[in-house]
Amino acid sequence: MSKSILIVDDELDLADVVGAALEDEGHRVTVAANGSEGLQRFQEQRPDLIICDLMMPFMDGATMCRQIRSDPAGADVPIMAMSVMDENALKVECVVYDAYLRKPFRRAVLLEAVSALLNRTCPRLGR
Amino acid sequence: MQLEVVATRVSTLDRILPGGFLKGGVYIIDGAPGTGKTILSSQICFNRRPEEGKALFVTLLAESHTRMLQHLRPMSFFTERMLPHQLYFVSGSAVLAREGLAGLQELLKVELKRHRPGVLVIDGFAATRDAASSNLEFKRFVQEIQSHAATGDCVVLLLTSGADGAMEVTHTVVDGIVRLTHQLVDRQTERTLQVVKFRGRGFLPGKHSFHITDDGLVIYPRVEALFSTPSVPDEYELSRRSTGIEGVDAMLGGGLLARTTNGLFGPTGSGKTTFGLQYVSRSSAAEPGVFFGLFESPQRLRAKAQAIGIDLQELERREQLELIWRPQGERLLDELGHEIVDAIHRRKAKRVFIDGFGGLVESVIGPERLTRFISSLANEIRALGAMTMVSIESRNILGANMELPSRGLSSLLEGLIVMRYAEVKGEIRRLISVTKLRDSDFDPFLREFKITSQGLKVGDTMGGFEALMSGFGRDPRATTT
Structure with a gap:
């Protein structure tokens, strides 16, 4: 089923590649280039899934996600973080994400992770 | 007022530069693609100590920082836990493409305020010149970077790729230029680092060789420059x-x-x-x-x-x-x-x-x-x-x-x-002599030596033979026919 997905990444080339892969699966994709732009898009579009980078200009991914989570409309929206950083180094911040993909990743891994998040039936852990 | 120095801790670079870069200074690291600019500047960022504050790496390159970090990760200086709290990578290429120099200026302003970095690297700086509508706009942009550096006590490193006339305006206003080169000499690659300009302090002149290894740049300051006067006073010893x-x-x-x-x-x-x-x-x-x-x-x-x-x-x-x-x-x-x-x-x-x-x-x-x-x-x-x-x-x-x-x-x-050989009566003999011994007298004779089971043993002079130094000893007493 077609879902709306927001991709937030300052590396637009990479965001475009991820977006194209998701569009091929029939999803609708919006791209934002940084956290503050991502927050704005979230408020405008209420996507079914957010995929965000962590190190970005203007507003980082963690701050954006915290703000989305603090909004009742964003409390349950699945968020997948993607970054070059080691997940272990981000443990404290991972609480606001539902999944983590370490860049670079293969298309199949991305699609599998996206599918798992979109088909999730139980609410987020930690709520 | 004493200018404060920011150590790079990159191999011997702090011996070539006078202890490092100067706080509040803007420097160009220039070199053709593949000369090691990104590795050098990353090394400088990763080598910072927590108490020295954060480093901010802004890339304007087509190559993503994801890819860049992927290549840096196997290097020994790469420290995972520094990301993102001590070292922060952002891409400015999208902003530059969409909003031009003004957008990038805003990005830098916000990021400098957000991270208050001690070191700012802008990789692919030539893209800013391409984005500027005029020389004046570019010059103003560079001046703004300078004022950010000065007011924020931040060392700014601008990475540029090779000689480009359009970048000359930057070369004249920055506080220093470090140039990296690589060239093929015969079949060997020679990499060199040269400080072309450094305001406010002396530096080791000339081209210094370096290797790019798994530890990053390993630099060998030119021996003639580094030891132009010995590092410690020389003493005369008669023993x-x-x-x-x-x-x-x-x-x-x-x-x-x-x-x-x-x-x-x-x-x-x-x-x-x-x-x-x-x-x-x-x-x-x-x-x-x-x-x-x-x-x-x-x-x-x-x-x-x-x-x-x-x-x-x-x-x-x-x-x-x-x-x-x-x-x-x-x-x-x-x-x-x-x-x-x-x-x-x-x-x-x-x-x-x-x-x-x-x-x-x-x-x-x-x-x-x-x-x-x-x-x-x-x-x-x-x-x-x-x-x-x-x-x-x-x-x-x-x-x-x-x-x-x-x-x-x-x-x-x-x-x-x-040490030399001489043929004497069809036999190869080994000879040793002292040719020079400054301020001292020495034995002027050619002496025979042998390599024995106890090493070199010096024997007598080859008395009676002459012209030994020609390689063919002659016995003047022998009758010639």
Whole structure:
């Protein structure tokens, strides 16, 4: 089923590649280039899934996600973080994400992770 | 007011720069693609200590920082836990493409306020020039970066790719320029780092060789520049030290002078390495030694020494001797020079044998600098208190034309011992002589020597024979028909 997905990444080339892969699966994709732009898009579009980078200009991914989570409309929206950083180094911040993909990743891994998040039936852990 | 320095902790860069970059300064790191700019600037960022504040790396390149970090990750300086709290990477290429220079200016303003970095790197800086609508706009942009650097106590590193006339405006206003190059010399790649400009302090001039390794840039400051005056005051010492060969000591009037540089010149197979082994066999706790070889491995040297009754391993075990083998391969002259000096520091060595000079000659790119290189290196080694002997191979195996391989070398050597062959009555005999011993008297005779199971043994003069130096000894008493 077609879902709306927001991709937030300052590396637009990479965001475009991820977006194209998701569009091929029939999803609708919006791209934002940084956290503050991502927050704005979230408020405008209420996507079914957010995929965000962590190190970005203007507003980082963690701050954006915290703000989305603090909004009742964003409390349950699945968020997948993607970054070059080691997940272990981000443990404290991972609480606001539902999944983590370490860049670079293969298309199949991305699609599998996206599918798992979109088909999730139980609410987020930690709520 | 004293300008505060920000150390780079990159190899020896802080010796080339005067301790590092100056706080609040804007510097260009310039070089063609592949010269190591990104690695160098990343190293500077990763080498920062937590108390020195954050580093911010803004990339304007087509290559993503994901890819860049992927390539940096295997390098030893890459520290995962520094991301994102001590080192933050952002891409500015999207902003620059969409909103031009004004957008990038805003991005920098926000990010500098958000992270308050001690170091800001802008990789792919040439893209800002392309995005500027006029020279004036570009100049204003550069000025704004300068004021951010000054007010934020931040070192700004702008990475640019090679000579580009359009970037000249930046070159005139920045506080310094470090240029990286790589060029093919014959079939060898030579990488160099040169400080072209550095406001406010002196720096080591000239092109300094470097390698890119798994540890990042490993830089070898040009020996002539670094040791143009020795790092410690030189002292004159009159004491003599044994060469390890009794007969040679006698010819020298008791041995070589401490703190001198001496040559051991002779054709292949004449016994120079054996001489060297005997020389370093006199290493002791009071007089630690270093054998720096370019040709024979420590295993071979140990076996060779054992065959003449010298136990090198015991000296090594007592830490009185270090055998260093640097097979030539792709090594650079300055690299070898620094390794010799480092070994002397490490061992507090007083007795050094370098085997041999030919290896140094073959490592030189730009042979015109060889004499100055040797002179500076010798001055430094002398000042460090070591007596050095360098084996030098002669091109000719036989004959009177035994010429030192480098012009000016003889004046740098304080002592010169020559080994040669001579044919006498159909037999090849080995001869040794002292050709030079500065400020000292010495035995002027050519003496025969033999390589025995106890090493070199010096015998008598070849009395009665003449023209031995021609390589063909003649007995004047013999009747000619």
